[in-house]
């Protein structure tokens with residue numbers, strides 16, 4: 516098999532693999548938010564940034580090839596990620612201690628893995644709504660990071676296209692494709708793939724908040740870097 520180097524380790528890859536796919540198969544975690552193995556890479560969050568032969572690229576969209584010299588974990592790369600994560604934290608209202616996704620939130624866990632502490636940028640405190648119109652699920656837009664995983668899941672798996680992004684650049688935001696824009700007026704169902712794909716605390720089931728005690732939540736027992744790689748063969 517062809518190989519490339521990642522943090523001085525030789526990684527085998529299949530032709531067509533991205534750096535992320537090959538690393539994950541080798542059991543190596545590269546922090547990521549908008550990447551999900553079930554969906555076509557999106558390349559929007561840039562948190563999966565690695566240094567390749569001295570250039571920063573997103574590992575979820577960069578094809579693996581011979582002679583790549585990839586740096587995943589270094590102070591400089593982690594610093595780059597921390598800045599991206601800080602921007603995500605200040606752009607929304609991520610109040611981790613009060614969020615029921617805390618302990619199971621990918622954004623929170625990636626930030627922990629990367630060593631992010633308090634953001635150095637100014638908080639923007641956007642004024643975003645909460646949509647509680649659906650009987651089984653609610654949407655808290657305050658925590659949206661525009662990863663579009665729900666958009667892809669609803670469109671590509673559920674065949675419903677309930678979610679979409681509206682606006683461009685800084686104005687881009689998640690919307691529901693229903694006449695009044697409310698989830699309760701859409702055909703969203705609790706069994707949809709989109710219902711369980713949100714990596715943060717936007718799409719939340721009702722009637723079961725904080726049902727896992729601290730210590731038993733998703734990332735309490737096994738850290739994210741051990742969960743988000745393919746099982747070792």
Ligand code: FES
Pocket residue numbers: 546547548549550557558559560561562563564573574575576
């Ligand atoms: Fe690669 Fe978001 S995970 S750009």
